[in-house]
Amino acid sequence: MDFPTLLQVLDSTVRLATPLLLACLAGLFSERSGIYDIGLEGKMLAAAFCSAATAAVTGSVWLGLLAGIGGSMALAGLHGLSAITFRGNQLISGVAINFLAAGLTVVLAQDWFHQGGRTPSLLGGARFEAITLPFAETLRPVPVLGPVYAELISGHTLLVYVAALLVPASWWVLYRTRFGLRLRAVGENPEAVDTAGVSVQATRYAAVAICGLLCGLAGAYLATALQAGFSRDMTAGRGYIALAALIFAKWRPWQALGATLLFGLLQAIALRYQNIELGGVGLPVQVMDALPYILTVVILAGFVGRAIPPRAGGEPYVKER
Amino acid sequence: MAGAADAGAVATSAPAIELRSISKAFGPVRANRDISLVVRRGTIHGIVGENGAGKSTLMSILYGFYKADAGEILIGGRPVQIGDSHDAIRAGIGMVFQHFKLVEPFTVLENVILGTEDGALLKPSLAKARGTLRQLAADYELEVDPDARIEDLGVGMRQRVEILKALYRQADILILDEPTGVLTPAEADHLFRILENLKSQGKTIILITHKLREIMAATDTVSVMRRGEMTATLRTADTSPAELAELMVGRKVLLRIDKSPARPGRTVLEIEKLCVTDAQGIARLSDVSLSVRAGEILGLAGVAGNGQSHLLEVLGGMRPATGHVRIDGKELDLSGPGCDGRSRRAAGIAHVPEDRQREGLIMPFHAWEDSVFGYHTDPALQSAPGLMDNARIRSHAEDQMARFDVRPPNPDLAAQSFSGGNQQKLVLAREIERNPDLLLVGQPTRGVDIGAIEFIHRRILELRDAGKAVLLVSVELDEILGLSDRIAVMCGGRIMGERLTSETDETELGLMMAGMKGKAA
Numbered sequence: 077m078d079f080p081t082l083l084q085v086l087d088s089t090v091r092l093a094t095p096l097l098l099a100c101l102a103g104l105f106s107e108r109s110g111i112y113d114i115g116l117e118g119k120m121l122a123a124a125f126c127s128a129a130t131a132a133v134t135g136s137v138w139l140g141l142l143a144g145i146g147g148s149m150a151l152a153g154l155h156g157l158s159a160i161t162f163r164g165n166q167l168i169s170g171v172a173i174n175f176l177a178a179g180l181t182v183v184l185a186q187d188w189f190h191q192g193g194r195t196p197s198l199l200g201g202a203r204f205e206a207i208t209l210p211f212a213e214t215l216r217p218v219p220v221l222g223p224v225y226a227e228l229i230s231g232h233t234l235l236v237y238v239a240a241l242l243v244p245a246s247w248w249v250l251y252r253t254r255f256g257l258r259l260r261a262v263g264e265n266p267e268a269v270d271t272a273g274v275s276v277q278a279t280r281y282a283a284v285a286i287c288g289l290l291c292g293l294a295g296a297y298l299a300t301a302l303q304a305g306f307s308r309d310m311t312a313g314r315g316y317i318a319l320a321a322l323i324f325a326k327w328r329p330w331q332a333l334g335a336t337l338l339f340g341l342l343q344a345i346a347l348r349y350q351n352i353e354l355g356g357v358g359l360p361v362q363v364m365d366a367l368p369y370i371l372t373v374v375i376l377a378g379f380v381g382r383a384i385p386p387r388a389g390g391e392p393y394v395k396e397r
Numbered sequence: 398m399a400g401a402a403d404a405g406a407v408a409t410s411a412p413a414i415e416l417r418s419i420s421k422a423f424g425p426v427r428a429n430r431d432i433s434l435v436v437r438r439g440t441i442h443g444i445v446g447e448n449g450a451g452k453s454t455l456m457s458i459l460y461g462f463y464k465a466d467a468g469e470i471l472i473g474g475r476p477v478q479i480g481d482s483h484d485a486i487r488a489g490i491g492m493v494f495q496h497f498k499l500v501e502p503f504t505v506l507e508n509v510i511l512g513t514e515d516g517a518l519l520k521p522s523l524a525k526a527r528g529t530l531r532q533l534a535a536d537y538e539l540e541v542d543p544d545a546r547i548e549d550l551g552v553g554m555r556q557r558v559e560i561l562k563a564l565y566r567q568a569d570i571l572i573l574d575e576p577t578g579v580l581t582p583a584e585a586d587h588l589f590r591i592l593e594n595l596k597s598q599g600k601t602i603i604l605i606t607h608k609l610r611e612i613m614a615a616t617d618t619v620s621v622m623r624r625g626e627m628t629a630t631l632r633t634a635d636t637s638p639a640e641l642a643e644l645m646v647g648r649k650v651l652l653r654i655d656k657s658p659a660r661p662g663r664t665v666l667e668i669e670k671l672c673v674t675d676a677q678g679i680a681r682l683s684d685v686s687l688s689v690r691a692g693e694i695l696g697l698a699g700v701a702g703n704g705q706s707h708l709l710e711v712l713g714g715m716r717p718a719t720g721h722v723r724i725d726g727k728e729l730d731l732s733g734p735g736c737d738g739r740s741r742r743a744a745g746i747a748h749v750p751e752d753r754q755r756e757g758l759i760m761p762f763h764a765w766e767d768s769v770f771g772y773h774t775d776p777a778l779q780s781a782p783g784l785m786d787n788a789r790i791r792s793h794a795e796d797q798m799a800r801f802d803v804r805p806p807n808p809d810l811a812a813q814s815f816s817g818g819n820q821q822k823l824v825l826a827r828e829i830e831r832n833p834d835l836l837l838v839g840q841p842t843r844g845v846d847i848g849a850i851e852f853i854h855r856r857i858l859e860l861r862d863a864g865k866a867v868l869l870v871s872v873e874l875d876e877i878l879g880l881s882d883r884i885a886v887m888c889g890g891r892i893m894g895e896r897l898t899s900e901t902d903e904t905e906l907g908l909m910m911a912g913m914k915g916k917a918a
Contacts, residue, residue, distance in 0.1 A: 251519075252518060252519055252520070253517055253518055253519060254514040254516065254517050254518070254519060254522075255517070256519075257503075257507060257510075257511060257514065257519060258511065258512075260500075260503075261500045261503065261507075261511050264500045264501065264502060264503070265498065265499065265500045265501065267498045268498040268499055268500050268508070268511065269511065269512065270482060270498075271460075271482050271492065271494070271498045272482065272486075272498075272511045272512025272513070272562075273481065273482045273483030273484075273485075273486045273487075273512050273513075274483075274511070274512045387501070395462060
């Protein structure tokens with residue numbers, strides 16, 4: 077692999093890792109508060125549809141982004157209602173949200189746009205444009221560092237940079253603020269939080285809301301930055317891969333960055349090398365497409381080691397006795 | 398302790414807590430009925446009562462977990478509304494629960510500030526708490542490493558963290574729910590010293606316990622609850638354990654266990670160099686050697702988690718081990734295919750496990766079904782090979798329940814609908830009625846009411862007098878001293894020594910439980 081190809085693969089890694097990272101951080105906030113969220117996928121999908129549809133109609137990517145966040149947060153609220161207020165089973169609620177989003181997005185897209193479950197292609201101001209960082213072009217001739225800066229660091233859309241900044245921000249919120257302390261405590265031992273005079277429910281709702289917000293960013297990124305519009309099931313299991321990355325990262329923000337970059341790299345490689353010949357035999361495209369998912373299983377089964385989830389995860393909080 | 402002078406000094410100020418006609422019902426169950434209570438400032442006030450007498454409900458109302466249906470709460474003479482824990486904390490009430498409410502992966506400091514942080518950022522709060530903790534440690538003998546993680550601390554330390562949490566929140570009134578259940582005697586003594594210190598600084602302490610000895614030693618005033626009612630409030634100096642027990646149960650109770658001297662016969666159980674290493678590679682039992690003879694009770698004392706449970710599990714066939722165990726000279730299979738409960742029963746061992754709800758009974762099953770578990774392959778209980786004779790089992794169960802005074806005597810009720818004491822009687826009935834050579838019994842009266850304790854103890858003694866061997870494991874030193882003929886003490890998976898009950902006392906056993914070797918065993 078020559079240098080420019082490597083750069084291209086890494087550039088593609090960054091773009092593909094971004095939605096995973098946003099969804100992974102979303103799951104991190106929710107699960108750290110004790111609410112398991114298997115519905116990341118559904119929330120991303122809803123956000124992708126809402127943002128693409130709104131952007132297509134209004135021509136504004138910003139309104140699209142807001143709509144995407146709104147759609148995702150609505151589903152997050154639904155999950156919160158069933159998991160926190162009504163103490164339902166969190167897995168079932170999450171699965172239901174995934175089904176709801178998968179069906180509803182296609183039905184609405186077909187009814188509104190008549191393009192076989194897609195939204196119209198987004199053009200111009202209805203999409204996030206790549207941002208060229210200062211001096212990208214002037215520095216390009218500098219050997220090695222120039223192309224790295226111009227190709228890899230510069231030239232992404234706004235949400236990519238937002239996602240990157242969210243990693244230290246999440247770490248800071250979780251470990252350096254009162255809200256973070258309470259959020260982590262409520263995922264480990266809600267009774268301790270309750271007897272300390274803090275509302276378990278309010279803390280968990282806040283966490284679920286953040287989860288909805290971040291999934292909204294992830295979905296909007298898919299439809300208005302990575303692609304130009306919504307197509308059915310366009311999340312393609314990214315919500316589940318984000319969950320896998322979350323476990324791989326052991327529910328910690330910096331490790332989440334590393335894990336999602338790894339999964340992004342796998343996807344980038346699969347995308348780049350669609351036709352590989354091994355010893356004269358051409359590997360089918362499907363094998364390469366399946367590779368990231370197969371490796372997800374292998375990594376989770378073999379390399380994670382002991383991942384200790386938040387102790388109160390998945391358990392609805394019922395005041396004792 | 399609190400003499401008359403003491404009482405006179407505080408009589409002028411308003412009581413720390415005054416409850417007026419508190420009532421609380423859960424559906425048809427009236428957990429608290431018209432309860433009035435006055436707790437004077439600067440005293441240690443004990444509350445005793447059997448399980449289900451309503452102590453915990455009352456304290457939960459005081460701490461804002463439940464809302465009383467009727468009644469009034471006055472703190473320092475002023476009526477207050479306590480809707481949640483936050484209100485209780487604001488009113489100056491701190492609570493140390495029986496099951497600690499700590500976040501295990503957090504440090505001591507983080508646990509202490511949780512819920513009372515000074516601002517949105519943690520740093521200033523942590524710094525302030527560090528200083529306050531140092532001060533509290535100096536004032537009350539409450540030393541704890543502020544940066545230790547809770548999961549690395551022992552129970553005694555965790556309890557200190559709970560007390561520190563309450564004091565950090567500037568509690569004037571401290572409620573402790575069964576605080577000594579998990580402590581060694583030395584740790585318990587330390588706790589009572591801390592409580593005395595707190596009292597002398599003007600704090601008010603409510604101590605909930607079922608250990609009458611602690612009430613007598615530590616409190617100034619004691620209130621007794623029975624069936625949701627407050628039956629009496631007495632000056633501790635004016636009462637006796639016997640009177641308190643009678644008030645709790647509503648009839649005369651024998652606190653001392655009457656027993657005849659043992660007539661030990663042949664050696665039934667022989668344990669030699671038993672070792673157990675758990676999945677994490679930690680040695681749980683190291684070179685344990687013991688023997689129990691027919692017609693005697695060997696008591697195994699120790700703080701919970703020092704290997705007693707593992708020993709019972711090995712003997713009950715629930716856990717593999719290395720070493721030798723012989724029953725009447727016959728070697729047991731400790732790690733091979735013969736290491737299961739069934740072959741142990743066949744060898745004449747009956748087992749009343751420590752956790753009756755997880756290991757002794759299947760809670761949602763009927764009492765009659767539970768009455769044969771472990772013995773269900775007995776041909777006498779089958780109508781044809783592989784088919785259970787349910788009618789016969791049911792009538793068996795009915796007899797058993799009558800003989801063991803299980804209330805209500807209805808074999809069609811699910812095991813979970815009996816009280817703790819009656820569940821224990823179900824298990825005991827099943828195991829004792831099989832007439833075993835050796836009875837293993839773990840924590841026979843944990844969570845069992847005083848009235849039922851007496852009955853259970855008598856049954857165990859009867860079995861001994863019938864010439865059977867009994868191995869008794871209990872964390873209640875009183876129970877060990879009352880029932881056993883000989884006592885072995887465990888600490889850290891080792892036998893620290895053996896004593897004849899008649900030649901030892903609580904102090905010596907307490908030292909051995911804390912890991913100090915007595916005279917050579």
